[in-house]
Amino acid sequence: MDIQHYKDSWIQPKVEKAKEYFNQLFEDVREQSFVNTLTTDLEAWKQSHIRPSLLRKSRKDTNYQPYLKWLKYTGKLDEYLDRSISYIYMRDLGYSLADHGIQAKINRATNFVKNYVIDTSNHEPFRLSTLYRWAQKEGIESTFFWLIQKLKLVSKQLPEAMDKENAQRKLLKIIAGVLLQELDQLDEQSSADLRRNRLDQAVRLGYSYGLTYPFIDDLLDANILSKKEEEQFSSWIRTTLAKEKVAELKNWEGENGDLVRFVYKELKEAFEYIRMIQANLDEHHFFELSYLFFHAQELDRDKDIDHPNYTNDELYLPIILKSACSRMIVRSLIGMKDNETNQQRMFFYGIYNQLADDLADINQDQKSGAVSSYTYYLKYYQQRSDLVNPFELYWTVIYHLIHRVYDSDQKTCEIILNRAINGLKRLKIRMGEKAYTELMKILTQRMPEFNRFIQHLVQKADNVDFFDKLLRDHFVQNLRNQKQAKTDFFQTIKDIRNQINQLLPIKEGNGARESISHAANYSIEGAGKRLRPIVTWLMGVQVYHFQPSSIIPLIRSLEYMHTASLIFDDLPSQDNASYRRGRETLHEKYNTAIAELTGLFLTQKAYEEQASLNSFDPSTVLQLIQYSAQKTAEMCRGQAIDLAAKGKELTIEELNDMCFYKTGIGFEASLVMPSILAKASEEERSSLKKIAYHAGIAFQIKDDLLDVEGDLQLLGKPVGNDQQNNSSTFVTILGMDGAKKEMWNHYCEAVETIDRLPYETNFLRQLLDFFVNREY
Incomplete structure (x- = not known):
C-alpha cells in the first residue's frame, strides 16, 4: 500500500465520524x-x-488596563477571569468543568493570570520588557532571543498583500496555546531544569507549528500566488505531510519564486524540528492530524461562491474536520495522550468555534467573496430550501x-x-x-x-464578556499602535535629523587657516544617527515645551562634542579605525595632527554654543556648562580605561563602568541637560541618569554584537574591529548569548525606570526598542 493510499485510508474513518456527527446535528436542526x-x-x-x-x-x-481595573473595582474580576479560563479549558483542552481536579487547575490558572496581568503591574503585560522578565524568571532567555529574531524575520518577509497584524496574532496565539498546554502539565513539584526544557521546547514547537498559519493558510488565501503556483505549493505540502519528510521544492514555475523559496526554507526548518520532537515521542498522530487538517482546508479553500450546487455534506464536513483537528493538533504536538472522552469533546467542540468565527467574519467574507457557511447560505437560501x-x-x-x-x-x-x-x-x-x-x-x-x-x-x-476576546482586540490594536508609533517615531527622527543637519555646519572662510573648520565639517557631515541631539530636541520640545529655536545652541553642542569624541576614538593611538559614518575617518582623510586639532576645536565650539543659550537664565546656563565639563572629563576617563584594557580581560563590572563612561554619559547628557534648563527636580534627574546608564550600556552591547554579526553596508564601518584590536567587549567576556542577556537586562531596567517618570515619554521607549533591535 503506498503512502498516499495509507493516508487516505486513515482519513476515511474520520470523514465517516464527521458525517455521523453532522447527521445527528442535521436531524436536530430539522426538528x-x-x-x-x-x-x-x-x-x-x-x-x-x-x-x-x-x-x-x-x-x-473596554481599553485593556482601565477595563480590568474597573472589573476589579466592581468586584467582577474573579468571575470574569474564572469563566474565561474555564472556557479555554473546555475548548482547547477538552476538559469537563465538573471534574474537581480540573476546577483546581482553573483556579490556579485564574490566579496566575490575575497576578501576572493585573495586580503586579499597571503597564502593558505583553511588551518586550515584561516578556523578557518572564523568560528570565523561567531561565529561557536564549529561547526569547531566538523567538524575537524569528518573529522579526517573519514580519519582514510577509508580503504587503497579507494581513500582517492577524498573521502575527495567529502565530503568537499558537505559541501561547502550546505554552498553555505545557504549563498545564507542569506543577509546583516540577524541577527548574524540567520547566526550562519543557518551556523552551513548547515555544519552539508553538512557533514551528504556528508558522503554518501565515506561511501556508494565509499565503494560500491571500491571492498572492498564481493558480499554478498554488497547485505546486499545495502539492508540496501534501506530499511532505504524507511522507512525514520534507519534499524537495524543485523547478518552481511562477513569479513568486523568491518568496516561496524563503517560505520553504523556514517551513523546512520548522517541520524538521517538529519531526525531531515527534521522533523522540515515537508519535505519528501529529502528522496524521496535520494531513487531515490540510486536506479539509483544501476542500474548503477550493469552493467558489458562484457554484450553486454544493451539498450540505460538502459545506459542513470539511468544517467539522478542520475545526476539530486545529485543537487536537496542538495536543498531539507535545505528545499529549488524551483519553477518548477528551478527544471526543474536542472533536464535537470544534464546529462551534468555526460557526462562531464565520458569523463574526460575515461582513469581511462577503466583501472578499469567500465561501463560509453563512455567506453561502445568504446567497442561495431563497433558491435552495435544502440548505442547512x-x-x-x-x-x-x-x-x-x-x-x-x-x-x-x-x-x-x-x-x-x-x-x-x-x-x-x-x-x-x-x-x-x-x-x-x-x-x-x-x-x-x-x-x-x-x-x-x-x-x-x-x-x-450585562457582564458576559471574556478575557480572550479583550486580549485579542487589545493585541490587534496594540500591534497597530506599535506599528504606527514606530512609523511616527522614525518619521519624527528623520524630520528632526534633517533639521539638525541644517544647523550643524560650521562657517568656513578662505585660506589654509580654515582647514580645521573644513575638517570639522567633513566629520560632522558623515551619516551620523544624531541620536543625542535628537533626544535632547524631543526632551526639550515635547517634555519641557521649549521653543525649538531656544535650544539650537544645545543641539549643536551635543553633536560637536560627540563628533569630537569619535575623532579621538578613531585615532591610530586609540582604536585605529579606518571608517566612520560610512566614510574614511578623519585621520585617514587628512592626517593624525589635523584629526587631533579638529577634535579639540569641536570640543571648544561645543562650549561656545552652550554659552550662547541666552533664552535661559545665566545661573542655569552656568550650571549646565559645569555639568557638561564634568561629563566631558568622565568620558576622557572612560576612553583611558578602554585603552588600558586592551589585551586585558575585564570583569563585567569594569566593562559596565567603561561602557557607561564611553557611551552612557553621552545619553545622560542628552537627557539631563534639557532637564537642567527646565529646573527639574533632583529626583527626576536621578531617574533620567538611571535611564541613560542602562540605555547607554544596552546600546554599547548592541554595538559589540553588531561588530561580530553586523553588516558593513548597514553599519557604515567594518565588522570585527574589536577582535582585531584585542578589545574586551561584552561578547568576548560573556559570549554572544551572555551579552544578549546583559543587554536585555539593561533594556528592562531602563524601561522600568521610564515607567516611573511623571510624564509620558513614548519616544524614549521607541528609542530603547531601536537600541536593541537595530541593524546598524
Whole structure:
C-alpha cells in the first residue's frame, strides 16, 4: 500500500465520524430540537445576567488596563477571569468543568493570570520588557532571543498583500496555546531544569507549528500566488505531510519564486524540528492530524461562491474536520495522550468555534467573496430550501455540547451561553444595529419567537464578556499602535535629523587657516544617527515645551562634542579605525595632527554654543556648562580605561563602568541637560541618569554584537574591529548569548525606570526598542 493510499485510508474513518456527527446535528436542526430546551436554559441564565437598568453597571470603555481595573473595582474580576479560563479549558483542552481536579487547575490558572496581568503591574503585560522578565524568571532567555529574531524575520518577509497584524496574532496565539498546554502539565513539584526544557521546547514547537498559519493558510488565501503556483505549493505540502519528510521544492514555475523559496526554507526548518520532537515521542498522530487538517482546508479553500450546487455534506464536513483537528493538533504536538472522552469533546467542540468565527467574519467574507457557511447560505437560501441554516446549526451545536457532551453541567451551560450572547453583542456592535437586525431576520425565519428572546438578552444582558476576546482586540490594536508609533517615531527622527543637519555646519572662510573648520565639517557631515541631539530636541520640545529655536545652541553642542569624541576614538593611538559614518575617518582623510586639532576645536565650539543659550537664565546656563565639563572629563576617563584594557580581560563590572563612561554619559547628557534648563527636580534627574546608564550600556552591547554579526553596508564601518584590536567587549567576556542577556537586562531596567517618570515619554521607549533591535 503506498503512502498516499495509507493516508487516505486513515482519513476515511474520520470523514465517516464527521458525517455521523453532522447527521445527528442535521436531524436536530430539522426538528428544531434545541429551541425549547435552550429557551429554558436561557430563562434560567437571564436571572443572573439581566438586571433593572438602574442597577446595571455597564462600561463601554473596554481599553485593556482601565477595563480590568474597573472589573476589579466592581468586584467582577474573579468571575470574569474564572469563566474565561474555564472556557479555554473546555475548548482547547477538552476538559469537563465538573471534574474537581480540573476546577483546581482553573483556579490556579485564574490566579496566575490575575497576578501576572493585573495586580503586579499597571503597564502593558505583553511588551518586550515584561516578556523578557518572564523568560528570565523561567531561565529561557536564549529561547526569547531566538523567538524575537524569528518573529522579526517573519514580519519582514510577509508580503504587503497579507494581513500582517492577524498573521502575527495567529502565530503568537499558537505559541501561547502550546505554552498553555505545557504549563498545564507542569506543577509546583516540577524541577527548574524540567520547566526550562519543557518551556523552551513548547515555544519552539508553538512557533514551528504556528508558522503554518501565515506561511501556508494565509499565503494560500491571500491571492498572492498564481493558480499554478498554488497547485505546486499545495502539492508540496501534501506530499511532505504524507511522507512525514520534507519534499524537495524543485523547478518552481511562477513569479513568486523568491518568496516561496524563503517560505520553504523556514517551513523546512520548522517541520524538521517538529519531526525531531515527534521522533523522540515515537508519535505519528501529529502528522496524521496535520494531513487531515490540510486536506479539509483544501476542500474548503477550493469552493467558489458562484457554484450553486454544493451539498450540505460538502459545506459542513470539511468544517467539522478542520475545526476539530486545529485543537487536537496542538495536543498531539507535545505528545499529549488524551483519553477518548477528551478527544471526543474536542472533536464535537470544534464546529462551534468555526460557526462562531464565520458569523463574526460575515461582513469581511462577503466583501472578499469567500465561501463560509453563512455567506453561502445568504446567497442561495431563497433558491435552495435544502440548505442547512448555519445559525440554526450554531444553536443546535450549543444544545448538543451542553446537554449531550457535558451532561447538562450547570457551570458549562452558564459559560457557553455567556459566550453565545457575547458573540452576538460583539457582532451587533461591529455590523451596526440596522444591518444586524436584517441579518437576524433572514437567519431566524423559522424561529421568530426564539429570535425575539435572544435579541432581548443581547440588548439587556450585562457582564458576559471574556478575557480572550479583550486580549485579542487589545493585541490587534496594540500591534497597530506599535506599528504606527514606530512609523511616527522614525518619521519624527528623520524630520528632526534633517533639521539638525541644517544647523550643524560650521562657517568656513578662505585660506589654509580654515582647514580645521573644513575638517570639522567633513566629520560632522558623515551619516551620523544624531541620536543625542535628537533626544535632547524631543526632551526639550515635547517634555519641557521649549521653543525649538531656544535650544539650537544645545543641539549643536551635543553633536560637536560627540563628533569630537569619535575623532579621538578613531585615532591610530586609540582604536585605529579606518571608517566612520560610512566614510574614511578623519585621520585617514587628512592626517593624525589635523584629526587631533579638529577634535579639540569641536570640543571648544561645543562650549561656545552652550554659552550662547541666552533664552535661559545665566545661573542655569552656568550650571549646565559645569555639568557638561564634568561629563566631558568622565568620558576622557572612560576612553583611558578602554585603552588600558586592551589585551586585558575585564570583569563585567569594569566593562559596565567603561561602557557607561564611553557611551552612557553621552545619553545622560542628552537627557539631563534639557532637564537642567527646565529646573527639574533632583529626583527626576536621578531617574533620567538611571535611564541613560542602562540605555547607554544596552546600546554599547548592541554595538559589540553588531561588530561580530553586523553588516558593513548597514553599519557604515567594518565588522570585527574589536577582535582585531584585542578589545574586551561584552561578547568576548560573556559570549554572544551572555551579552544578549546583559543587554536585555539593561533594556528592562531602563524601561522600568521610564515607567516611573511623571510624564509620558513614548519616544524614549521607541528609542530603547531601536537600541536593541537595530541593524546598524
